[in-house]
Amino acid sequence: MADKPRKPGRPQGEGPGGARRGRPAAGRGQGAPRFSTGGGGFASVDEQLRMSLERGALRRRRARRHAGAGVGVPKAAKPEKRARQPQRLSPAEMEVAERLQKVMARAGVASRRHSEELIQAGRVTVNGRVVTELGTKVVAGRDIIEVDGRPLGQPEEKVYVMLNKPKGYVTTLFDPQGRPKVTDLLEGQVAERVYPVGRLDYDTEGLLLLTNDGDLANGLMHPARKVKKTYIAKVRGVPGPAKLKKLQEGIELEDGPTAPAEVKVLEVRAPNSATISLRIHEGRNRQVRRMFAAIGHEVIHLKRTTLGPLNLGDLPVGQWRPLTSEEVAALYKAAGLRLGGKPRAQRAARRRS
Template identity: 55%
Template sequence: MERLQKVIAHAGIASRRKAEQLIQEGKVRVNDKVIKELGVKVSPNDKIEVEGIPVEREEPVYFVLYKPRGVISSVSDDKGRKVVTDFFTLIDERIYPVGRLDYDTSGLIIMTNDGEFANSLAHPKSQVDKVYVAKVKGIPSREAIRSLERGIKLEDGKTAPAKIKFLSMERTKETAIFEVTIHEGRNRQVRRMFEAIGHPVMKLKRERYGFLTLQGLKSGEARELTPHEVKQLRVMATKPGK
């Protein structure tokens, strides 16, 4: 037996908080009976509907994918472009990405059908580090890099402090490569950070998510997470802010 709001969240319909709101608003039925009280528990045999739509429950699955460039972080695309779920044709479960990676950004992305797990990792309060390698145009000054490390003002507010590590540069081509560690998940954040200091990103790859890496994976390949890895990620997602 599991709490009703947890089952709804696991099905990927809404976050647990939103599920609680839907229940209180009388938009959830269990065995054709409207449920408005929180704390109700349901069994796998119970029929659950949210706003008239049946909830299909699946066993939770968790994967890490090495997303290639030129792939959309979505389950479908109205322009017919390749999406991350195209790499999981043998998976019966309806999985989706946790957060997003830009079309032109490659690297590590987590895939799951566990809505509560996905919401906890993608929540703004989540403090899980994400590590990128960025190749930028031009060679930023030390002061410009320090401004990123302190936090820089973007159109949607000031970023949290970042860790920036210089890796290499090519003076003849006027390019530099940096390792960037952030825990926020704003849209195109790393690209916008470097644009803000006048050094646009030419190539970007996410190499690490928390403790997860791309080790053993080639572009377009995926592997299933172990139960221990899933447990570790749950703990990391709910740790107090830094």
């Protein structure tokens, strides 16, 4: 086969630089080693070092030139990105908006749940406008809040009252049917606005705590605290051991199973009735009556005798009394709260002159 003709202008075996590959280029020292410059040619060690120093100097000059324009420096070092000193806020900016029912509870109007009832009933105005939305935010001390036309002022002195609720009274602050309220029993005797902690049915008697201490009320009613209450129920018929065991283990109701209860038979009048003590920590609507109905026994009479550490004792039906300092401290402990200062029982319920 004939040899391939060579390309003119480049000797065979030479690279782009004109030198033969792997051999020194013409005109250069034979003893000096050379390295590739990255551009297709070769450079000596001295030349390589010189070029490296020049490139480093060039990078430093570019960094100094660009530093004034904010180029090539970390963002944190840029003048416009530096952390600003906190500015002092004006009193208006320091005001914090809170939910309306929370402000009402702190001011002693009612518990948060009862405050929500007042809001939904249209009895609360904010800056002259009736408010029925539970998510309404207000700023205490700036917004004008009125309940039944009465302005919401500074938080009142804390009041703690134990009432022996009679039958025929409701434990809500507003009743569309116009039935008597438990607060009517205190009207004209307690200066502060108090509200019931929890509820008792219309036909149920017994111990009811009333206060304007929202923190204590919420703590006592919180399911996590499991504050126990004792009820004395007179039922029709006499439940047998199997039925009483169901109460102890928990009854399946339409809104879910109940927690285990402490059950004790106090009196039996066979075959007509039995009086049973039931101790639970839940507070569902008409729960005790529904529990006995689930085992086939109607409740004839129901009375609550204890609430946590409180005991009704011999307080007459329809009467009330202020709690002692020791009783208030015990309630705080049951609610998992710390008592800021020792309450003064003499001022627990102030009578109007």
